[in-house]
Amino acid sequence: MRTKGTLTSWNEERGYGFISPISGGKQVFVHIKAFKNRSRRPELGHIVTYNISSDQQGRPCAANATLTGDKLREQDKKKTGAAFIAIAVIFFGIVGAAVLVGKLPAIILVFYLALSLITFGAYALDKSAAQKGAWRTQESTLHFLSLAGGWPGALIAQQKLRHKSKKESFRFVFWVTVALNLSGFFWLFSAKGSETLNFLLQNIQRG
Incomplete structure (x- = not known):
């Protein structure tokens, strides 16, 4: 199931940040590689839709992430x-x-x-x-x-x-x-x- 959240933290130099789910709950880690369409760089405040996955250490992270409006732009x-x-x-x-x-x-x-x-x-x-x-x-x-x-x-x-x-x-x-x-x-x-x-x-x- 797709989840929607707001990018509340982003490190442009290292290419990762955290998403705060709109429905509430803990922030979710997201890496630049998780974004399917990289036609524009993620920025603070962007609305992101994503799937919940886990990294090699079993920690929750975002996968197949997209920025709202990517297809239009x-x-x-x-x-x-x-x-x-x-x-x-x-x-x-x-x-x-x-x-x-x-x-x-x-x-x-x-x-x-x-x-x-x-x-x-x-x-x-x-x-x-x-x-x-x-x-x-x-x-x-x-x-x-x-x-x-x-x-x-x-x-x-x-x-x-x-x-x-x-x-x-x-x-x-x-x-x-x-x-x-x-x-x-x-x-x-x-x-x-x-x-x-x-x-x-x-x-x-x-x-």
């Missing part, structure tokens, strides 16, 4: 996720076009692609660590990778892995890093930016 979430991924794809298209017409050296495209792959991997490792309760990647590291040029990979990872896509404080800083990186990227098209880039590349080739 799933399509909207997919559209939003696709839009964010499209931003990353369009950016790579812009960089590629700039390389083809000779406005930027090919190393810039290689740099963004490589750093995006590294950043995607960092997000994947962090999510895996969160689910296992292992050592996490610091948020400052993820932000540094985005600032350096890995933000397209971060954007794709947030949507594909459903990781760091809901935490408002993290996303605010993330978009600041995107804005700063894009400012630097478009500065490369200016006379001063082009001159500086050529100077750096020449020194790298010599050294």
Whole structure:
């Protein structure tokens, strides 16, 4: 039989919390893996429906949990996720076009692609660590990778892995890093930016 309750405790970093049954009684432990649809992250106050199960120690816990409204919002979430991924794809298209017409050296495209792959991997490792309760990647590291040029990979990872896509404080800083990186990227098209880039590349080739 399905039970309904309110999520009254949630540890986002460790991926678990407690549900208070609406009918009363003791709180029930729930892990992020118990949620069938992970299109959005659980938050305090969410109404949850679930089955009562037990863990390996015989303690009661929630299983097959769903957040109220998930089915209604799933399509909207997919559209939003696709839009964010499209931003990353369009950016790579812009960089590629700039390389083809000779406005930027090919190393810039290689740099963004490589750093995006590294950043995607960092997000994947962090999510895996969160689910296992292992050592996490610091948020400052993820932000540094985005600032350096890995933000397209971060954007794709947030949507594909459903990781760091809901935490408002993290996303605010993330978009600041995107804005700063894009400012630097478009500065490369200016006379001063082009001159500086050529100077750096020449020194790298010599050294």
